[in-house]
Amino acid sequence: MLRTLANDHRAIPARAEPEQRLPPRPPSLWGAALWRTRRGRQFIVQVVGSCLLFAFLIEITHILQVNLARQNLELDFGFLNRPAGIAISETVLPYSPEDGLSWLIVTGAANSLRVALVGCLLATFLGLVVGILRVSDNPLLRVLTGGYVNVVRNTPLLLQILFWYTILLQLPPVRQAISLGDVVFLSQRGLQIPKLLFEGGGWALLAAGAGAVLVYAVLPRAARALNRAVPGRMLRLCAAVLGFGLVLLAVAPMAVELPEHGAFNFKGGMTLTPEYTALTLAQSLYAGAFIAELVRGGIEGVARGQREAGASLGLSELQILRKIVIPQALVAITPSVSTQYIGVIKNTSLAVAIGYPDFFWALTITINISGHSIEGVGLMLLGYLIPTLIAAMLMNRFNRGLLKKGRS
Amino acid sequence: MIQSRPIGSAEDGPRRASFGLVRYASALFFGSKLNTAITLISAALLWLVLPPLYDWGIGDALWSGTVEECRAASGACWAFIGEKINLIVFGMLPADDRWRAVLAIVLMVSVMALCMVPRVWSVWLVPLWIGTIGVAFWLMLGGFGLDRVRTEQVGGLPVTLLLSLTALPLGFPFGLALALGRQSEFWLFRWVSTGVIELFRGAPLVATLFIASIMMPFVLPEGMNPPKLTRALLAFTIVAAAYIAEALRGGLQSIPPGQGEAAAALGLRGWHRLWLITLPQVIRHSIPGLVNIVVSFFKDTSLIIVIGMTDFLGAIQLAARDPAWAGFNIEGYVFAALFYFSFCYVLTSYAARLERRASHY
The missing domain is CATH 1.10.3720.10 (MetI-like)
Incomplete structure (x- = not known):
């Protein structure tokens, strides 16, 4: 019975459409007229498309060459060694106007990174806290956090940067600086914060880092060897931070330098200029609001049953949040948060509106000084694409790790 | 997530009806110690932010007038916007x-x-x-x-x-x-x-x-x-x-x-x-x-x-x-x-x- 059915099945269509039953070899491209077959049409589209693309590229390069020849310009990167001859208001790296243009660009990039790193850190912290608070039932808290998130998300970042910058410039002069417990001062000159001084510099930090890693790695083994309960991850992290501090204290004599109120300026401490402060503040608030929305979406996306299961296990609300909801929410939002970090890196370029010497500013100056706009533009694209691509790659890897962990 | 009511209690089901509005509100604002603290802190923050903002933007603001009047006023000078609205909307x-x-x-x-x-x-x-x-x-x-x-x-x-x-x-x-x-x-x-x-x-x-x-x-x-x-x-x-x-x-x-x-x-x-x-x-x-x-x-x-x-x-x-x-x-x-x-x-x-x-x- 079965066999006859199968035979019938094979026989009937074979009689009806014989060529449809034999598809192992694709029909020859040259058999029928080219536009009659699917593959032929694809072939036509591909050939025409490629030709157009190449024609476009050739035309553009040709025009570029003609224009370059007309203006007696040549493509070469030798101009990067020329002295910059321009002063920078604030730098992380040591810089003087005699340094080359290449060093000007590197200094600008370091300034941008300084904004991006601090901005990302603050934004993550702010976003996590506000995002968690935003799911609260308390109406007052909802008004407060919702107001912040909605206002900041729906106004241009440039406007916010200009706003904070103007406010900072309108602060009282140094003499009447606003003081927060005589530790942090806020004035026209910007934000004055305590500075951490320690001898040994990088080596001390390296030693302390090694100590922290050691503590983190050894702790569970030590606990197992002593037959004690293996400490949780939070506890291990705290111990590692403690280890970091202890090693640093032991290796390098440290001191905290508090800012002192002088007549016209501050003595000691670290000065964050109004430009830097406004830029970092606006970036953190802006990205923080977007991350808060992501965190809220992630938390609300965790199935209700998960929470109820936690409650029925007798976990407290905070435990449910920390052990059940947030880990799952984090997995869900990691890719979107990485997009926000990339946004922070890209948005450091808005510094140019308030005159903070960042990477973009350094390159526009370089182009103005040397006149090599094509090379400058190439460096600019390279400079922004490398960190964004690296950040995207790292986040993908982190995300894959989280997914794997979530499944096991 | 920081919930004012314990999970699964009286949120739905027939007992909800016996909840009066006052009790519902008090649970919403002062349901637990944590929630009371949140309410108080939020209220303090709102109190710090909103009244000065109102004073600046509406209460003491100047809606029309000259530059001199604006500089004397303590609030916002909306007369500035009125003066420049043509430039803002139409450019040059x-x-x-x-x-x-x-x-x-x-x-x-x-x-x-x-x-x-x-x-x-x-x-x-x-x-x-x-x-x-x-x-x-x-x-x-x-x-x-x-x-x-x-x-x-x-x-x-x-x-x-x-x-x-x-x-x-x-x-x-x-x-x-x-x-x-x-x-x-x-x-x-x-x-x-x-x-x-x-x-x-x-x-x-x-x-x-x-x-x-x-x-x-x-x-x-x-x-x-x-x-x-x-x-x-x-x-x-x-x-x-x-x-x-x-x-x-x-x-x-x-x-x-x-x-x-x-x-x-x-x-x-x-x-x-x-x-x-x-x-x-x-x-x-x-x-x-x-x-x-x-x-x-x-x-x-x-x-x-x-x-x-x-x-x-x-x-x-x-x-x-x-x-x-x-x-x-x-x-x-x-x-x-x-x-x-x-x-x-x-x-x-x-x-x-x-x-x-x-x-x-």
């Missing part, structure tokens, strides 16, 4: 031509409002948009019977609307081509599309604008030197195309393969399949993402001040630079914030509503 446009800017603004905003009604979504919106953009540019720049306006004179609100609302329709065909190219079986199309998308999504918009404004003379034949407005529009269009491609990619990937197979079984050819079956679903699926792109472009148009153009925000900065009215930047920025907020908030809530509605199906 001559007084006789202002009706054209008004007409262009009204036209663009009403067409956009029309497009927000799901019932009118159809192919007819494409020619409608093309016509709207054409008419808006004609009104703003002149020609064909209207006096020509130099592009340097075009500024303020119309520039913001023109750039943000036209970049998306102009970039859409390119974005669609890039999205399809990224899915192509042919390696060259796939590589080129991916490269273009990642390049323009990775570079900051400021950099793209700057590059468009300084590189154009190099890649155009001699003698062609487009005005800044065109350069900015080109940069916005390319960047919009890259973002649109990314928004459409999600939609393309969400279409189950069975749809295409069913269309093939009905005897539809490749292009018909794409045009009649796949694309309508993809676009519908991507509308919230596209609206969010409009919002981000509306905000990002302000970046054109980097290449020396004046949009809405630029006009406010220009107004605040007037020596006679110097020092009222904050009022200007707050006014700009209110304007951007009202526009973007409507659009983001609309996108969120569409997304919620889509998730029901």
